[in-house]
Amino acid sequence: MSSTDPPLPAPLKRTSSISAASETSQTAHDYIASQLSLEAEAREALPYQFDTCTKPLGPLRQTVYACLTCTPPPASKYQQFTPAGVCYSCSISCHGEHNLVELFTKRDFECDCGSTRLSTSGTPCTLQLNAATGQKGGVTGEKAREGNRYNQNFEGKFCGCGEEYDPEKEKGTMFQCLGLGHVQDGGCGEDWWHPECLMGLPRTRHEEVNVEANGALETVKEEGEDEEKKSAETNGSTEEHAAIEDPPPPPGFPAEDDFDHLICYKCVDAYPWIKQYAGTPGFLPAVPADGSSAQAINGHAANHIEPAAETASVDDSKKRKADDEPEASQESNKKAKPDTSVPHANGATTADASANGIHIADAPIQPASVPVTSEDAPAQPKHLSLSPATPTKITLFTKEDFRDHLCRCASCFPRLKPHRQLLEEEEVYEPPVSESSHNGDDAGSATGSLLSRGEAALSSMDRVRAIEGVMAYNHVRDVLKPFLKSYADRGEAVGAEDINAFFAKLRGDEAAMREAAAAAGASNGGVDGDGRREQGGY
Structure with a gap:
């Protein structure tokens, strides 16, 4: 190459720009896929409908949540505290932005949302029917059920140690008591x-x-530790980390x-x-x-x-083998022979009387005794053998x-x-399963997603408004496509400020346009260190 030839363009900057953008950016297809995945996770976490409060159904065995925002735990045991619990639906629709503690199932419990137990918080129940308006929402001051029972779980504390449960720090498994007694009775009230x-x-x-009572237990433990050490040397610290995460009982x-x-x-x-x-x-x-x-x-x-x-x-052995016992068999056999050995009042039998020439008036024959078997004998109450x-x-x-x-x-x-x-085994109330959970199990499916709901809403619109909406969408698409193409031609990623400035200009919002333009100008200076949250790949 001679000295007069023009220098070749260096594509490294553009390649670097695209590479850097691709690490932190995503295409529209990837974005939609990620949203569908998030919606699938949400359906899995919240599979039930949450549009109806269970309070009108009365006391149930149901999943209960404590709202620590509406009923903050007392600073000391001398401070007055009014515990309260809300149902699954109210925990989402009425207390979704609050600090909630899931207590799991509680027996014979009625939802406290919208009742006097939450009156100081001012949080209304948005799901119950308001008697004043005839519509859902705005329900406060309803009479709370007196039969509800509460324990320390409603303060966010669990177990006999009274610790606050933190799912991020808690190790191992906790177990819920069957709950024979309430706190007032000296029991735990279904504590964990x-x-x-x-x-x-x-x-x-x-x-x-101390394992002195079972010396073999200590030996087994030592052998297990040696095996763990050998395994750790071979496979790294994975098993050791798992042991720390989930300690054995x-x-x-x-x-x-x-x-x-x-x-x-x-x-x-x-x-x-x-x-x-x-x-x-x-x-x-x-x-x-x-x-x-x-x-x-x-x-x-x-x-x-x-x-x-x-x-x-x-x-039990006697009852099962009553016929094999000699005394009982002989006794019953004797009682089963009325022709030769029917007893009379004086102790003589018909056979003896005939031998001595004594005439005895015929007496009614006694019914034969039936051998008692294990099926016929009354069962012994079990508590007698405890x-x-x-x-x-x-x-x-x-x-x-x-x-x-x-x-x-x-x-x-x-x-x-x-x-x-x-x-008997108790039944736990569960709200109806949401339709989206039925139809949207596949993470990649658009069924039940926001995208499909938007399309459904568009199809149910008035024809004129639907046509206007489609025309507006086409207009945005026609204008946005060349705007994004210019960035693609230059090999640059599209930043959030660029998008904001584009739509501000499209709306004619001068103030927003100047603000977005200033922000975009301040961020110029190359790919490295520009501080932009990029959204490229178009």
């Missing part, structure tokens, strides 16, 4: 518990629990798959008769709540259960079929009757 707190252990030191705590419900020590102490079921069919062995060894409690219980179980086993209740604080863990093993005799049923959760 840490495994360590159920066992009376400090949360930060559950791995240091403390030793002695049942595996999650082994139980279906739990009854915390507070509710057990409120109704101590339930202690007798520990370790019986439908119940796991008792877990002490004072940090002591579970072996001591269950060993003490076994000393009482084994004789009862042994007696029951013998009794062990005495231990004085130790314990937590009970139940299996799925525990209700089938509760004694329901005339003496025990009055204890069960106030607790419906012990008699």
Whole structure:
């Protein structure tokens, strides 16, 4: 190349500009796809309709939320506090911008939104029908249900330790108590518990629990630690990080798959008769709540259960094999022979009287005795075979079929009757599923999205207005296309300020146009360091 030849253009700047823009920009297609994905996530997080308050339905077992914005927790226990809970729909439609705490399901609860419990906050219920206007919204000062029960969960606190639940910091799994008793009864009111707190252990030191009662447990733990170290050396710190994120339950705590419900020590102490079921069919062995060894409690219980179980086993064996018992068989056989051995009042039999030549008037023949089998014998009430209740604080863990093993005799049923959760599995109210959740499961589908709703709204418009809207859209498209093309030809990304200036000019908004132009001028100076939020790729 000679010195007189013009220098070749350097495309590096343009390539660099496009490359830099592509890292932080997206095309219109990518933007729509991302919006559809976000809408799909929203449908998954909020799958139910939220246009109807459950208060008119009365008390239900339903998902309840505490609004800490409308009912701030008290600064001290001496400060007056009026707890309140709202239903799923009101948590979104009426308190969507507030600080909410999900309490999950609560039994026999009526929504407090729009009631006197939230009167100081001034937040109305937008979903209930206003009696004054005949329309939804603006409902305040409604009478709150007196039967609602509240606990510390409505202050954002959980467990026996009273900690505030932070989903970003909380590690491990918390478990909800079946809730035999309310706080007023000495129970917990369906509180959520840490495994360590159920066992009376400090949360930060559950791995240091004394395992002298089970020496093999410590050995297994050491072997597990060695395996984790070897695995970490091979695969990095992934497993170690997972262990930190989700720590194992403390030793002695049942595996999650082994139980279906739990009854915390507070509710057990409120109704101590339930202690007798520990370790019986439908119940796991008792877990002490004072940090002591579970072996001591269950060993003490076994000393009482084994004789009862042994007696029951013998009794059951007799009932199952009543025909094989010699004495009972012979006795029944004797009573089954009226022709030769029918007894009379004086103890003589017809056979003896005939042998001695004594005439005895015919007496009515007694009905033959039928051997008693296990099916015919009355069942022994189960509570008679239960062990005495231990004085130790314990937590009970139940299996799925525990209700089938509760004694329901005339003496025990009055204890069960106030607790419906012990008699049958409860139904949880769920709002109707939204149509968009039915039709928009696919993240890439436009069904139920804002885009499809816009198209649906356009199709339902008045014909004249629809035509005007389409014409306006075509006008914007015809003007916007060359505007974006000029940036594409120069290899530059389109910034937010450029778009603002374009639409300000299109609207004829001089003030907005000058402001956007000034902002765009201040940002000039190359791709690197211009500080613009780019939106390129057109």
